[in-house]
């Protein structure tokens with residue numbers, strides 16, 4: 366396990382992932398019934414933008430750094446898109462004091478801050494050091510369950526959730542060559558146990574064909590599906606040119622919301638020719 370999210374936190378892919386996650390949580394919280402979020406690859410939860418890891422790549426400057434100025438003031442998108450970003454902005458605001466942005470909320474923090482007292486959050490992280498950090502951060506919250514096992518095991522062990530409503534985030538580092546198949550197996554196992562759950566799979570766009578392979582596997586499940594993708598530059602330019610999310614069993618009207626957000630977000634985070642986004 367070489368991947369450490371601290372080097373990449375708050376980049377363009379994180380902004381897309383967390384802005385969409387925040388919208389999903391808005392939908393889940395509409396009903397007066399508890400829900401559960403299972404974050405199968407949780408990471409650290411919170412990231413310092415002044416940490417050596419962040420300083421080494423400076424990826425955050427082309428991500429969250431495009432949405433706030435150097436003094437920490439919001440640089441708004443056009444109004445309808447900005448309204449769609451508001452729940453994520455709220456969480457970013459909550460973890461930062463006045464002044465320049467210093468902290469970036471990962472998926473556990475977004476979920477924890479948007480949950481209500483009755484909701485539950487399962488956080489799983491396999492990396493031993495990151496698990497310790499995560500446990501220190503969230504172990505006191507009685508709504509949080511922490512585990513340190515393989516993501517596939519979590520889905521098998523924790524689904525269906527007692528609440529019978531919820532969201533499962535599958536956000537692997539894609540270090541292994543068979544990661545698309547592993548995600549496919551995880552989804553099949555998960556859906557067998559919790560067919561009505563909202564399953565969210567993050568994927569990178571790097572030109573290696575993983576996005577298409579994953580798409581084929583996921584479409585073959587033949588379930589209600591929404592795909593959102595944002596490329597900040599052409600795939601030929603190399604590196605992480607973009608990212609996307611497959612959302613199985615998406616909430617009603619999420620597609621319309623993301624169609625309002627994506628063009629403006631893509632324009633703001635664009636790094637060169639070939640920047641484009643789609644929702645389908």
Ligand SMILES: C[S@@+](CC[C@H](N)C(=O)[O-])C[C@H]1O[C@@H](n2cnc3c(N)ncnc32)[C@H](O)[C@@H]1O
Pocket residue numbers: 366368369370382404405406407408409410470471472473489490491492495514515516517536537538
């Ligand atoms: C992309 S990061 C997660 C970021 C986090 N979901 C967020 O959005 O803030 C992926 C995480 O998965 C962890 N990981 C890698 N392999 C795993 C496995 N088999 N099971 C669970 N976690 C794993 C890594 O240590 C890393 O922290």
